Structure formats: C-alpha cells, structure tokens
Amino acid sequence: MAETADRVDLGGSLRALRRRADLSQRELADLAGVPQATLARIESGRSGDVRFRTVERLVRAAGGRVAIGIPGDQASDDRVPEVVPVPGVPHDGLRDEAGRRYPPHLDAWEVHGPRDWPGAWWAGWWNLPPQHWPRRLPAATYELSRERRDRRRWGERIRREVTVRRVTNDGLPGTCWRFVAELPDGRLVGELRAHERDPRLLYGDLIDAGEREIVLDGVLVAGPCRLLGIGQRLVAALTAEMERAGIRVAHAVADFGGVDLLLACGYRIEGRGHYAMRLDRAWLGAALLPGPAPLQP
Template sequence: MAAGRGVIDLGEALRELRRCADLSQRELAERSGVPKSTLARIEAGQDARPAFRTVERLICAAGGELVLALPGNSCHALTGDGRLTAAGEPPLTLDEEPTVEPPEELRDEAGRRYPAHLDVRRVRTLKDWPAAWWVHSYTLPERLWPVRVPELTYDLDRARRDERRRRNWTRARVRFRRASEGLPATSWRLLAEVPGAGPVGELRAHERSVDLLLGEEWGDQRELVLEGVIVAPGLRTLGIGRGLIELLSKEMAAAGLRAAHAIAEAGDVQFLLACGFELQASRPSALMLEV
C-alpha cells in the first residue's frame, strides 16, 4: 500500500487500527477469521508477503478501508482513526506532548510488547497513574509514596480509554475564533470549535465606557467586562478555557482595549488568576431582587 512517497508499514498500520478500534490481537483474529498467529507475525514484520485477502479481512474487521491507486494517480494513506486521507494533506498534530507512547517501543519487565490497543503511557507524575487513589495531592513527595509506582501504565477499562482518546482527539483539533456576527459592536463572543463536531467552549464579554462609569472625560476610554467562560463537560483541564482567554487578549490588543474586568466565584477565581487576571481591592456586593 503506497502512502505518498513511501510504503505503509502494514504491521504498524494494523496495530494503530486495533488501538483505535480497541481490539486485542485475539479479538481482531476472531472478527476477521484470520488465525491469531498469522496476525502476530504480520504485526511483528515476520510475514513479508501476506495474502491480499488476509490483509483485506484484517483491515475491514478493524474498521478500516483498503484503497488502491495506480502510479501517478492520487493515492491514499491510512490514518490513525481508521480513515483514509488523500496523500499530501497536512497531518493534524497535538498542541502538546501526546500521552500515548509508540507501543512497539515499550516492553514489560519480561521484554514482551504491550498490547497496542491499551494505549500504554509513561508515568511522569502521580496524576498519570490511575492506581494512585491513595493520595489526595499529586504533589506528594516521592519519598512518601507508600507503594512502588510503575514506569508504564494503561487503562484496562474500555470507557476510560475511550474518554482519554476523545480528550486527546479534541485537544488536537480544537480551533479558536471570534464569532460576533449578528451581535452589537460592543458585544464579544469567542468560540472554541472542533471542525465537523461543533463548539466545545465559549467566551462572552461586553464593552463599557469609562467615561460613563466615572462621569468624567477620559478620552473615550473603553474596557471589557468578562461575562463568562464555558467549556463542555468532560473537556476541562485541556487548555480550552486558557486558549479562549489568550484569543481575548489578542483581540483586545487589536481593538485598542487595555483592561478586562471579571467577577468570579470558587474555582473560577483560580482559573482567571492562572490566565493573568489580578485580584482588585474593590469587591462589589452580591445583591438579589425577588419579585
């Protein structure tokens, strides 16, 4: 199978397809009707010329497609999510270091390769290890760890693997833009979107005049009031809210606005402080009118 200028590593492609389909070698063998020993040899690179029908059955059983192209015509490459994209399309990359390590490079203490569909990852902090239920703070010094923490880990629970993949998939594709169409000129709406999937975060703000606020002439000085930042449940702590604040700062600089104000409660205060906001001495009272 040609992929652009090179040749697809069939073993690597099958492992990636299994990972995306969350299938073990045994499960893919059962679905495809191909013996597990044959699949293992192909993935290990020990079967240089597998039968075309065998390859087709394995790829289709894992949810992929097999596309052939004549020399000189547009060919297609197998992507990590089981789709085929035209060669030459720029690949999507994660904005930060991926958590999943290449499975062929990771071995257990006996030298055996980890199952590709388990998304093996390195344990760099306690937060990376699902079994660290015994600690309430991820800043616990290593000398106080009551049990040995492994170098590698993975999630046995399918739901946890799917959730982690969904978060990584979203983080790799999220895009930010200002979407104030149809709103008054003084209203601001910033969106975090995943192409083809819709919005995953939103920021709203509005302008106010310092002249009207203070009753003095300040040269028509304007500033922003942040109304709120919302991120879809399950996608928090991925940097989406921070990305919206960063876009807000750029848009403010382009519009000549120098200040943005916000009122926050509980954990939202820490979020805004981490984004560069500062606590002010004046604190408005919280009032309510019931009718």
C-alpha cells in the first residue's frame, strides 16, 4: 500500500488487499491479531485515528507492504523497490438493502434477471414475465464458494490475456487458413483451421470464376478454457479475414456444442441432410476379425 495522495483511503486499501488475498474480514483480523470490530471500523471509515502498528499488521497479514517516502525517491534511487498499487474492489459501489457494502473478497454483481442469480438455478423462470416470478430477485448477489470464485477469476484473467492471430508461416498452402488463441507465455489454448475451395467444383460454370468459399474444418479450445468466448473470437477472426479477402460464404459441419457456437457467430442451419461421418480403422479391423473357433467335443 503506497500513499499517492495527501490522504490515503485506508478502508478502501484494506478492502482491496483482502480481495487480492481472498480473505474475509474475520480471517484477516485473526491473521493480524487485531479485533474484527477494529478492522470493521477502519474499513467503514468510522475509526478516525488508527495506530500505525495496527495498520502495518493488517497490511502485512494481507500480503501488502507499507511504504513511506518523499516525492521523487523512486525516480531518483533505483535501490528503492517499486510499490505496485493494489487494484480496487470492482463492486465497491454496490450496497445491499441495508446500505452495507458487499464483502470485498467475494465477487458481487448486479442482478437483472433470474440468470444473474445463482440462487434461482433450481427455478424454471427463464421465460416467465417478472410479474409471475415466484420470488423477488435481490438487487445484487455474490459467490460464496471459493472454488467457483477462483475459477471465475481465473476465467476473467484468461479472457483478458488471450490473443487471437492468424498463422501464416507454418508451411501450409496458401489456401489453408489457421488461427490460434494463445496466452502471453505462448501457451496455445485454442485453434481454428479452415480451407478455401472453388465452388465451381460443385456448381460448374454457373459460378463466376472469381468466386471463392471457405470450409471451416474445426474449432478446438482447451477443456479448462471452454465457455470463455475463445471459440467465438476465433470464428470472428476468420470472418474478419474473409471480409478482407472478399470471400462472402463459409460452410461448416458441426455437432453438439459446435452448433450453438456457430449459431452465435451468425451461421445458420441449412437443413440439407448433412451427416457427421467418422472412419475408425481400429473398429473396422475388429469387425472383420473372425470369431472364436467352435469348441471341439
């Protein structure tokens, strides 16, 4: 925690540190050896004069550091380590019905409909008008499960950090298109492959010689990174590249979740009786093996 203005928002800084450390108010108070009531007064701004030792113990217990200096120290002396400001609590402005802040170490969000409220997972309200909802929705809600909370925050970090690009130097023919989704450290979390085809192979001379079409071969996203929008970003990158190349039509065969993905990206089901086909040579070989010889009397 560093002082960057004439007055430090001590309560806001402690809430931000607690969120970063994923600690409840009681957990931080126990770690620092400070009464929870004292911490609650500091965070709410009701404690006007706080002892420096109390602040130091709370900050250190939350994984932070108290820094004291004069303007220019960090710029003029390379030996002084840089102090990184703690990101604030995203939902610090939300209040419950009693006007209280939601716990900063949790993830709170506004509730606009039943889908925003995990407490309504059991209710089939989704298509009902509000006047027929059996319960009134809260203004906001939060996630209590640490496991789901960590997974949600991890997913948000992946969304922020992942980048999508077209690979052009992998030795593939120019008619083969490859897009990858990767993290800053180079880890691959998604891939899309497609190829161009000449529609005259299907329709003969009825199609202009300059026409080209794209066939989407497949979209793959690493299991833990699914449902984070990476597949849609890969398909969007393909669509943008098609526009630059002047290609208007793309074809795909999809099943299971791939159908929903492509529908969300603007594709439509043509209903021409396409089938997803598979050749499994191991299965074929097993089917052709002779059965066991009959038992001899």
